[in-house]
Amino acid sequence: MRQCGTWPIGVCSWSFQREPPQVAEAMRRMGIEQVNLAVRSAMEDSGGGVLRTLQRQDWKVFCTMIDFPGEDYSTLASIRRTGGIAPDDAWPANRRLFQGAVKVSGELGAPCLMMHAGFIDHSNEAYVRTFYDRLRCLADMAAAEQITLLLETGQETAAELREFLERLDHPAVGVNFDPANMILYGKGDPLEALSILAPWIRHLHAKDALVTSQPGTWGTEVCWGDGQVGGERFLTALRQIGFDGVLAIEREAGNDREGDIRLAADRLEQFTG
Secondary structure: OEEEEEEEEEEEEEHHHHHHHHHHHHHHHHHOEEEEEEEHHHOOOOOOOHHHHHOOOEEEEEEEOOOOOOOOOOOOOHHHHHHOOOOOOHHHHHHHHHHHHHHHHHOOOOEEEEEEEOOOOOOHHHHHHHHHHHHHHHHHHHHHOOOOEEEEOOOOOHHHHHHHHHHHHOEEEEEOOOHHHHOOOOOOOOOHHHHHHHHHHEEEOOEEEEOOOOOOEEEEEEEOOOOOOOOHHHHHHHHHHHHHHHOEEOOOOOHHHHHHHHHHHHHOOOOOO
């Protein structure tokens, strides 16, 4: 098992853009055992073949991931409109998908299920009441199966997310911390965000990025260690807050996904702090 200090090194299954058996084979080549596993395809398969395939692979699933149809990441404005549980017209279907994801996560023995909840906007009280109600509904579903729902960082500042978590005050809700998303969305310094959200962080995406030169547009994702997250400095801060979860490498850009994941794992292994 590959490790970064005492943390297991994992990988996000969707980073490979391959089918599960090919993902598992690539992980074996790299010596990576932990996977952050995308599971929507298992709910969309009524015959259960996808779930059986996921269960057959030789990997450890600490955290699953659910995304929703209709989410449009082409621009910051489009994902604000379409992301997560915010769109009213998609809520009934997304609620059913999440319920299925909880069931699949239990079948896979995963203690955590992560998602992008959508933009939190405390300036609109009617919107925010609905958002809290929906999130509480999903958290209750997860809690009933002893699964922790993890909200991924990036679409709001760390202070805004902390305010949301404190107001929600649900024991089954935590954070999947993605330092690169803070940069990609232009929502603040990852190191500062780390300290603000420390009590809720259960899982981490090892991903790096460069800030945009054009405000209102995406930053640029790069291989771990080539961006502005801060590599060694960030991992030292992660150690200081007492994080004890998995570092799951995520790569959503580039033409050599497997090569970039391997390089990221090699770089993470060099950390001794």
